[in-house]
Amino acid sequence: MTGDRRPLGRVWLVGAGPGDPDLITLRGAAALRDADAVVYDALASPELLELASPEAERINVGKRGHEEITRSQDDINALLVRLAREGKKVVRLKGGDPFVFGRGGEEATACVEAGVEFEVIPGISSVIGALAYAGIPITDRRHSASFSVVTGHKDPTRVSKETRWKELATASDTLVILMGMRNLESIVERLLGGGCPASKPAAAVMNGTLPNQQVVIAPLAELVEKVRAAKLGAPSAVVVGNVVRLRDSLAWFEKRSLFGSRVLVTRAADQSGEIARALRELGAEAVLIPMIRLAPPADASEIDAALGQLAGYDALLFTSANAVRFFSARAAEIGLSSFEAAPPDRLRRADHGRCGAESGVFGGTGARRSPRRRRSARGGLEALAAAGSALSAAPGRGRAPGAGRRPARGRRRGRCRHRLPDRRRGGRRRGPARATLRAPTGCAHLHESVDRRELRGAVGRRELEGRGRLYDCRDWLGDRRRAKTPGPRAGCRARRADHAAVGRGFGGPHGPCTRGRRAMRYPITRMRRLRGSERLRGMLRETRLSRDELILPLFIVEGSGVREPVVSMPGVLRYSVDKVVEEVKRVRDAGIHAVILFGIPEIKDARGSGADAVDGIVQRAVEAIKAAEPDLCVMTDVCLCEYTDHGHCGIIVDKDVGNDPSVERLALTALSHARAGADIVAPSDMMDGRVAAIRAALDGNDFPNVAILSYAAKFASAYYGPFRDAAESTPQFGDRRSYQMDPPNRREAMREMRLDLEEGADALMVKPALPYLDLLADARREFDLPLAAYQVSGEYAMIKAAAERGWIDGERAMDEALISIKRAGANWIVTYAAVEVAGRLKP
Numbered sequence: 001m002t003g004d005r006r007p008l009g010r011v012w013l014v015g016a017g018p019g020d021p022d023l024i025t026l027r028g029a030a031a032l033r034d035a036d037a038v039v040y041d042a043l044a045s046p047e048l049l050e051l052a053s054p055e056a057e058r059i060n061v062g063k064r065g066h067e068e069i070t071r072s073q074d075d076i077n078a079l080l081v082r083l084a085r086e087g088k089k090v091v092r093l094k095g096g097d098p099f100v101f102g103r104g105g106e107e108a109t110a111c112v113e114a115g116v117e118f119e120v121i122p123g124i125s126s127v128i129g130a131l132a133y134a135g136i137p138i139t140d141r142r143h144s145a146s147f148s149v150v151t152g153h154k155d156p157t158r159v160s161k162e163t164r165w166k167e168l169a170t171a172s173d174t175l176v177i178l179m180g181m182r183n184l185e186s187i188v189e190r191l192l193g194g195g196c197p198a199s200k201p202a203a204a205v206m207n208g209t210l211p212n213q214q215v216v217i218a219p220l221a222e223l224v225e226k227v228r229a230a231k232l233g234a235p236s237a238v239v240v241g242n243v244v245r246l247r248d249s250l251a252w253f254e255k256r257s258l259f260g261s262r263v264l265v266t267r268a269a270d271q272s273g274e275i276a277r278a279l280r281e282l283g284a285e286a287v288l289i290p291m292i293r294l295a296p297p298a299d300a301s302e303i304d305a306a307l308g309q310l311a312g313y314d315a316l317l318f319t320s321a322n323a324v325r326f327f328s329a330r331a332a333e334i335g336l337s338s339f340e341a342a343p344p345d346r347l348r349r350a351d352h353g354r355c356g357a358e359s360g361v362f363g364g365t366g367a368r369r370s371p372r373r374r375r376s377a378r379g380g381l382e383a384l385a386a387a388g389s390a391l392s393a394a395p396g397r398g399r400a401p402g403a404g405r406r407p408a409r410g411r412r413r414g415r416c417r418h419r420l421p422d423r424r425r426g427g428r429r430r431g432p433a434r435a436t437l438r439a440p441t442g443c444a445h446l447h448e449s450v451d452r453r454e455l456r457g458a459v460g461r462r463e464l465e466g467r468g469r470l471y472d473c474r475d476w477l478g479d480r481r482r483a484k485t486p487g488p489r490a491g492c493r494a495r496r497a498d499h500a501a502v503g504r505g506f507g508g509p510h511g512p513c514t515r516g517r518r519a520m521r522y523p524i525t526r527m528r529r530l531r532g533s534e535r536l537r538g539m540l541r542e543t544r545l546s547r548d549e550l551i552l553p554l555f556i557v558e559g560s561g562v563r564e565p566v567v568s569m570p571g572v573l574r575y576s577v578d579k580v581v582e583e584v585k586r587v588r589d590a591g592i593h594a595v596i597l598f599g600i601p602e603i604k605d606a607r608g609s610g611a612d613a614v615d616g617i618v619q620r621a622v623e624a625i626k627a628a629e630p631d632l633c634v635m636t637d638v639c640l641c642e643y644t645d646h647g648h649c650g651i652i653v654d655k656d657v658g659n660d661p662s663v664e665r666l667a668l669t670a671l672s673h674a675r676a677g678a679d680i681v682a683p684s685d686m687m688d689g690r691v692a693a694i695r696a697a698l699d700g701n702d703f704p705n706v707a708i709l710s711y712a713a714k715f716a717s718a719y720y721g722p723f724r725d726a727a728e729s730t731p732q733f734g735d736r737r738s739y740q741m742d743p744p745n746r747r748e749a750m751r752e753m754r755l756d757l758e759e760g761a762d763a764l765m766v767k768p769a770l771p772y773l774d775l776l777a778d779a780r781r782e783f784d785l786p787l788a789a790y791q792v793s794g795e796y797a798m799i800k801a802a803a804e805r806g807w808i809d810g811e812r813a814m815d816e817a818l819i820s821i822k823r824a825g826a827n828w829i830v831t832y833a834a835v836e837v838a839g840r841l842k843p
Helices: 026-034 071-087 102-114 129-133 165-171 184-193 220-230 242-251 273-281 299-310 321-333 355-364 377-386 408-413 430-437 452-461 473-484 491-506 529-530 535-540 578-591 617-626 659-676 690-700 718-727 747-759 770-782 793-804 810-823 834-836
Strands: 009-017 039-040 059-062 091-096 115-122 147-151 174-178 202-205 214-219 236-240 262-265 285-288 314-320 349-350 367-369 444-446 550-557 564-565 573-577 592-599 633-638 651-653 656-659 678-683 706-713 765-769 787-791 828-830
Touching: 009 026, 009 071, 009 102, 009 202, 026 115, 039 071, 039 617, 071 091, 071 214, 102 828, 115 129, 129 430, 147 165, 165 184, 165 793, 174 285, 184 220, 184 236, 184 444, 184 787, 202 242, 214 242, 236 242, 242 273, 242 793, 262 273, 273 285, 285 535, 299 321, 377 452, 550 578, 550 617, 550 834, 573 578, 578 617, 578 765, 578 834, 592 617, 592 718, 617 633, 633 659, 633 747, 651 659, 656 659, 659 678, 659 690, 690 706, 690 747, 706 747, 706 770, 718 793, 747 765, 770 787, 770 810, 793 810, 810 828, 810 834
Parallel strands: 009 091, 009 115, 039 059, 039 091, 147 174, 262 285, 262 444, 314 349, 349 367, 550 573, 550 592, 550 828, 592 633, 633 678, 678 706, 706 765, 765 787, 787 828
Antiparallel strands: 174 236, 202 214, 202 236, 564 573, 651 656
């Protein structure tokens, strides 16, 4: 009986990619087209199932994130073997890659044990795909030369009950965690406990590569809180590493015109592919809910009769591409592949809409299209009449519900011998459409198909707005066309309006449009007289920026030969001590005479011990700089946030920043900077009484000439983000609002400055600068001592980012920002653009 045994089938383990159906490989798509059965997970895109034959069996085995699975893994293995033994070609469609936490190895082993042939077709894993769509490269030679991938949902009964998180915390430059959302809090705790810095950039990417992709970025210590606030869930990929900082400049997917939109497409199933692809290219999710089904007429006798007497017609009018398709298919079925039976000199074809291209299948004479402005049944008949046709024919009984009636003009022009049914519509599916529109994100609805070119043009003119509303694309595109083709009088009306406006504003004997209006003379005082040339403007310039007023911040790190760019601040670098000496020489050559130093030590602890160490990072940098450039004014930032492992500006006492213990440590830090050779110490911590303590420490240790520049009005601002990346000083818990100032408080800021002046400050600083120019102006009127303003990292980064995208003129915007700070009353300006701006200033 062995001859009756059916041959074994074959199993293909196919990676479906991370979600975007376009990411499947060509080999995977080919396997789907040949499949007799498709066993798929919920994470596989439903659109991929359309690649399989309609006769192919489709079996959903669930397995989406942490949801309850439809079948166990053993059941899935048995199912694959059973289908293959039935002689079927089986495609096991798996989200991502079969062998990257996809249990593809277990399924392949089951095939081997059962003697079933199998093939593995790799897919794009979310490790790569989801991060790439989020603008996060898994490696980058500036930030990451190695990466690790780990599952956060490991089977505790296999291999090891415990993932070695402590080793993973520092094993590689980039760590990617898949299936870890349920255990995210415990995972983050173990990474922090294993030595991963709390300020390490991290991101969670949910629904990567899909239009509803969400990305949350935060320091590792804050990731769980922000993920919860954003309500992220499975499927998500978590990445920890400095490569996350590149997202600000590399994010591309979310910039697509329709990103985040859901568009309901109700066309027939076999005709919705083109619009779905076009919407996907623009970043939208195409929800395919076919509301109709197109089919040939049930009775083809009338069409057969018409095909048998084509010679008796002067013209054929097709009112849709579907009519052409079904008519030509019937002609082919009865052996009439073209219209040879009709005399070429008598047969003409007319069409409207988009059916002209398809009507070419008939061969013979060329089709005559109806005029562009009359793409309708009436327009088609008019075109036939204009061409000299005596008779016309139009589809009638088979036209779509709601279609226009046969035009009266056509009846007058000639006699319609046959009105043939061209197609029929099946039942509508209202339930799924209603369910889709009830979804929280809503849908835009394209009432009828739009080709790719029209869709792109429409998006450029008028984007979908108010998600959840319904749009008839005829109106949507009609608005665009009307906007492009105003009436013949529109130009005249616009010109008359322009002239009227000019006449109202600047009448008089020399102005336009004076007829019928009261003439007004120009005012005697014309301010423009003194703005006519650059020389005049320069002679009258009230506020001038000088190189002597600019202070350049410098970040110092451990090591040697280090010149490390700060990704969030273009043009800003972190230097080792040997390289910062080279940099200050360039700074002096540019005409800058002052720098302020920020140190980032290699080791941090709860008390910030490295802040006042004799061989601390700032102390060594000050000594090296003063040895190389003794005339350069060296200022030092006095704060503990760069030195503490918790990221706060003082010492933690009872889960809060203790003021007096912190002041003691700050005074010792300032004293150590003075001993290293600093000219000015600048406390930025905002502890009460720290200026008096520092003044006493300096004077009591024979440093009476070291000046204090107090960050007197330092606000708890949102503009500090890039600095915290550069200085690795993001708080591990809470925030700094209990000691930094509340932004709305103006009078309190003046009191803070007054207190620091009474405690012995030699100069006062307002930080940030641009959002608080009013306070800077108030301080200028109130205090007669040097004032400084800090153009902080966020202010600098915004200008640079906008300039990189071509939105603003970066140089002019930077100059304008700095001159506004000077105009408000600042004597000194701390800015990361000091060297750049100095090159544009006259000596």
